[in-house]
Amino acid sequence: MAKDQAAIFSFRYFCYILFALSSLSSISFLYWSHCSGPCNSQNPITLQEPNQPINLLSFPSAWNHLSFSSKPPPKLLKIALFVKKWPHRNLAGGLERHALTLHLALAKRGHELHIFTTSSSNSSFPRYPLINLNFHLSKPTAAGYLDQALVWKQFQTQNSSGKSFDVIHTESVGLLHTRSRNLTNLAVTWHGIAYETIHSDIIQELVRTPEEPRAYVLTERAIKVVEEVKFFRSYAHHVATSDHAGDVLKRIYMIPEERVHVILNGVDEEIFKPDFTHGKDFRKKFGIPESRALVLGMAGRLVKDKGHPIMFEALKQMLMEDDSFRKSVFVLVAGDGPWSGRYRDLGPNVLVLGPLEQAQVARFYNALDIFVNPTLRAQGLDHTLLEAMLSGKPVMATRFASIMGSVIVGSEMGYTFSPEVASLKEALYGVWRDGRGVLEKKGEVARQRGLKLFTASKMTAAYERLFLCISKDRKEGDARDDYCRLASVDGAGECGKAYAEREALNLAPCALAARYEKAHAAVE
Ligand SMILES: *[C@@H]1O[C@H](CO)[C@@H](O)[C@H](O)[C@H]1NC(C)=O
Ligand SMILES: *[C@@H]1O[C@H](CO)[C@@H](O)[C@H](O)[C@H]1NC(C)=O
Ligand SMILES: *[C@@H]1O[C@H](CO)[C@@H](O)[C@H](O)[C@H]1NC(C)=O
Numbered sequence: 298m299a300k301d302q303a304a305i306f307s308f309r310y311f312c313y314i315l316f317a318l319s320s321l322s323s324i325s326f327l328y329w330s331h332c333s334g335p336c337n338s339q340n341p342i343t344l345q346e347p348n349q350p351i352n353l354l355s356f357p358s359a360w361n362h363l364s365f366s367s368k369p370p371p372k373l374l375k376i377a378l379f380v381k382k383w384p385h386r387n388l389a390g391g392l393e394r395h396a397l398t399l400h401l402a403l404a405k406r407g408h409e410l411h412i413f414t415t416s417s418s419n420s421s422f423p424r425y426p427l428i429n430l431n432f433h434l435s436k437p438t439a440a441g442y443l444d445q446a447l448v449w450k451q452f453q454t455q456n457s458s459g460k461s462f463d464v465i466h467t468e469s470v471g472l473l474h475t476r477s478r479n480l481t482n483l484a485v486t487w488h489g490i491a492y493e494t495i496h497s498d499i500i501q502e503l504v505r506t507p508e509e510p511r512a513y514v515l516t517e518r519a520i521k522v523v524e525e526v527k528f529f530r531s532y533a534h535h536v537a538t539s540d541h542a543g544d545v546l547k548r549i550y551m552i553p554e555e556r557v558h559v560i561l562n563g564v565d566e567e568i569f570k571p572d573f574t575h576g577k578d579f580r581k582k583f584g585i586p587e588s589r590a591l592v593l594g595m596a597g598r599l600v601k602d603k604g605h606p607i608m609f610e611a612l613k614q615m616l617m618e619d620d621s622f623r624k625s626v627f628v629l630v631a632g633d634g635p636w637s638g639r640y641r642d643l644g645p646n647v648l649v650l651g652p653l654e655q656a657q658v659a660r661f662y663n664a665l666d667i668f669v670n671p672t673l674r675a676q677g678l679d680h681t682l683l684e685a686m687l688s689g690k691p692v693m694a695t696r697f698a699s700i701m702g703s704v705i706v707g708s709e710m711g712y713t714f715s716p717e718v719a720s721l722k723e724a725l726y727g728v729w730r731d732g733r734g735v736l737e738k739k740g741e742v743a744r745q746r747g748l749k750l751f752t753a754s755k756m757t758a759a760y761e762r763l764f765l766c767i768s769k770d771r772k773e774g775d776a777r778d779d780y781c782r783l784a785s786v787d788g789a790g791e792c793g794k795a796y797a798e799r800e801a802l803n804l805a806p807c808a809l810a811a812r813y814e815k816a817h818a819a820v821e
Contacts, residue, residue, distance in 0.1 A: 350782040352555075353766060359540055359559040359703065361750040363783060365758035371780075374463040374764055375409045376400075377452060379471030381443055383414045383432070385421065391677050392488040395538070395562055396468050402757040404430040411455050411462075413448045413471075415441075431455075445473055463768040466760075467532075474531035482769040484534040486560075489676030491521040492545050496675035496697065497602070500716045504607060504673070526550050534767055536560050536760075539678050539699035558763060561703055563756030564683045568659050571689035571744065576663030583629070583648060585664070590625040591729055591736075594665035596658065596681050597672075599634030604671030604695065604716065609639055611721040616646055622729060631661050662688035666736050667728055670694040673716050678703065686710070686747035691739035693724060710743040 353360070378400055384393040404410045409429045415437035416422050422434065433451045438444050456462050465472070465483040477483055498515050505511065529535070529550050535557045537543035543559040546552050585592060599605050616623045628647045630640050637649045653661060662668060668685035675697045682692050682704050693712040694700050705711045714724035728736070749755075765780035 350784050353762065353781050353783055354555040354558070356558070357554075359543075359561045359750070360759035360762070361561045361563075361755050363759070365755075365762055365783075367754070367758070370406050370408065370761060370765075372765060372768075373407050373409065374761075374768055375460050376403065376411070376764060377455070377462045377465045378410065378412045378414075379443060379448065379465070379467040380412065380414050381437075381441065381468070381471050383412065383416070383423070385423070391562070391680055392468050394680055395486065395488065398563065398565060398753050399757060399760055401425065401427075401430070402753055403761065406757070406761065408761075409460075411452075413443065413451060415443060443471055445476060448472075449476055461769075464764040466764070474528040477533075478531045481533050482767050483532060484536055484558075484763060484767060485532040486536040486538065487542060487546070488538060489674075490542060490545065490550075491518055491525050492549055493542060493676040493699065494518055494674075495522070497673060500673045500675070501602070504716070522549075534558065534763070536763070538562050539704075540702040541698035560756060560759045560763070561750055562678055562680060562683060563751050563753040564680055564687060566687055566748070566752040566754065568655060569662065569684045569687040570659075572660070572663050575660040576665075579660040579664035583650070583664075585627050585629075585648070588625075589627040590733060592627045592629060592664060592666045593725075593728075594629040594631070594661060594668050594685075595670065596631040596653075596661065596668075597670070597679070599630065599632050599636035599640070601635075602673050603634075604673045605634070605636035605640075607673075607716065607718050607721055608669070608671040609636060609643070610718045611725060612643060612647070614718070615722060615725060616643060622726075626729060629661065629664065631658065658684070659688065662690055665690055666733055667691050667693055667711075667740075669725075671716075671721060672697075675699065683747060683751040686743040687751060689740045689744040691736050691743050693728065706746075708739075710739055710746055 351363075353363075356363070378396065380393070380396045382393055384397045389397070400410055400412060404425075404427045407429065409431075411431045411433060413433045413435070416434040417437065422432070433448070433455070435444050435447045435451065452462075463482065465477075465480055467477065467483070467485045469486070469488055472483075472485075477485070495515070495518050498512075498518050501512065502515070526549070529546070530552060533556065535546055535552055537546055537557060537559045538561060540559055540561075543557055546557045547554055580587075580592070595608065597603055612628060615626075623646060626646060628640075628643075630637070630647065630649045631651075631653045633652045637651070640647050640649050650661070662685050665685075668681065668690050670679055670682055670692065672679055672695055675695075676699075678699050679694075682694055682700070685692050686704075691711045692705060693714070694705060695716050696713045701713060705713055712724045712728060714720040762780060768780075
């Protein structure tokens with residue numbers, strides 16, 4: 298009896314100790330997972346042993362944070378791409394631009410590309426001097442989509458001639474889920490999903506004027522989300538173009554983590570780069586007075602859902618209510634659309650340039666002090682922000698989860714505002730008060746971030762690695778051939794610089810983050 302009691306007592310005691318230990322460890326876990334500065338926003342802290350190879354397929358952040366070898370590809374792939382439309386000159390949306398930049402770069406790296414796309418007339422289709430880049434054109438359906446039966450036949454012909462395809466890539470629903478089912482070597486890149494679009498619908502409803510009819514898209518959109526949740530799972534691998542979209546695919550669309558990969562878009566770093574002389578020439582060419590202390594720029598389609606109604610209203614009010622703002626600010630607008638006429642009505646402070654060729658767009662960025670993108674579209678990720686950042690300019694954009702989670706992650710590189718006139722005005726006045734000196738510093742931070750994350754070569758390297766990893770005859774367990782792992786070697790990450798300092802100050806959270814970064818910012 299006494300013995301039993303003693304046993305119970307010691308068991309109870311044991312439980313107390315266990316309880317005390319577990320509460321301690323949860324506290325320390327909370328403490329460890331808290332991380333200040335740049336490390337908490339983008340580098341999820343996983344309690345992973347340093348110096349372990351990283352499993353890329355379940356890597357939680359954007360692959361752009363990793364370093365891949367720039368050496369020639371270890372293996373040449375035969376790649377099929379399904380894309381509804383191939384870009385024609387500068388008339389291209391984000392999806393088409395992504396398709397063009399990525400697949401031209403992959404072809405230049407020696408991979409064999411077969412692009413299944415639509416063309417209404419054969420004469421105007423662009424030609425490229427690359428023998429390993431093949432186009433298979435077909436007439437679009439009445440709704441403008443790829444004729445699935447036809448492209449599938451074209452695909453089968455190519456798949457059975459010579460080598461079969463190693464990997465299949467579809468930009469959005471270029472290849473429908475009914476055809477994509479069962480293809481394990483397939484990846485789909487989403488440039489905007491219905492769940493994100495709900496945010497845009499809410500904003501459109503909020504900015505609607507009483508005269509405009511109410512749009513009943515919100516309920517329809519929710520049903521669209523449900524449909525997407527159901528059919529998205531038919532695709533083997535998913536690429537999200539922002540960290541936020543990646544989260545939504547994992548949490549709301551319930552796609553297993555090892556099938557969702559975040560690869561942020563990249564833009565050509567040879568074209569978009571700082572060039573002081575070009576910028577100065579551009580200002581001179583368009584007669585922008587040297588006395589103007591602040592040059593703001595916008596680019597893209599000048600339509601309602603790109604935020605031009607609120608930008609127009611904000612500028613109109615500011616030019617009217619503040620003399621010194623009017624005397625010191627100049628606004629350059631590149632692009633075409635219904636709002637170009639209204640901007641012209643704002644008087645001599647605003648210059649509408651019309652649509653520009655790519656080389657001109659690069660000069661345009663260099664002529665600015667800050668690039669502003671007032672878009673009301675929450676889905677996808679605008680390339681213009683990335684171009685401006687690579688050109689060394691600070692950026693200002695709408696507070697969308699995709700933008701704040703992947704692009705403007707802090708005030709060091711730019712400004713954000715809520716999609717309404719008052720908030721936009723406040724942000725614009727903030728920019729004006731900060732002035733050129735502050736903007737130049739932010740521009741440098743933006744450029745460094747752009748070089749690290751948003752170059753076409755970074756994007757291409759990440760996709761190439763993904764394609765090697767999911768390609769059909771990858772040998773599992775074979776370390777040399779296992780492209781799904783990234784060997785970990787010391788490298789300096791975002792927290793890496795402060796590593797020693799933080800360690801000395803016993804700042805455990807960041808030390809851990811730094812170790813995580815070290816393990817992940819691997820150099821092969
Ligand atoms: C496009 O090519 C097809 C055959 O490849 C031809 O029959 C057709 O007339 C061409 N169309 C134009 C607009 O050139
Ligand atoms: C392509 O060809 C290979 C080899 O013949 C075959 O295993 C594969 O199933 C084909 N792919 C499709 C999607 O039909
Ligand atoms: C995919 O596989 C399932 C089960 O293996 C089969 O029933 C279905 O017909 C296949 N679908 C396609 C499009 O090949």
